[in-house]
């Protein structure tokens with residue numbers, strides 16, 4: 001049965017800074033994702049804190065929010081069959097050192113913080129994250 005889903009993807013500051021935006025978008029398109037919406041923005045730390053609220057008790061929360069707001073990012077709504085899982089597989093493990101060959105984080109990630117891309121971790125969070133950036 002068809003299960004067309006949307007997921008939220010972010011090209012993070014480390015990747016935008018290295019001009020990897022188009023290369024990463026091509027990887028999504030070549031893997032069958034449709035980029036339904038996209039915008040390049042820079043957010044305030046307070047907005048990053050709202051976006052990453054699920055991580056607020058983690059020791060890395062403040063650095064994570066400072067990092068996401070440190071430079072321009074590209075936020076995209078990606079559409080494909082089972083896109084939440086498909087995007088997580090294409091991104092690879094959170095820590096680039098553990099990511100498999102052929103994944104975006106293996107190819108471009110610098111560290112667990114500067115791991116080049118974010119992707120929603122569940123269908124439920126995808127809806128919340130898409131609304132966060134694109135509800136108007």
Ligand code: CMP
Nearest residue numbers: 055060064094112113114115117118119
């Ligand atoms: P992301 O998928 O954007 O979701 C939360 C981010 O926290 C994650 O990618 C990492 O970049 C970052 N992070 C930093 N330290 C850790 C850690 N120890 N475990 C998980 N995520 C971490």
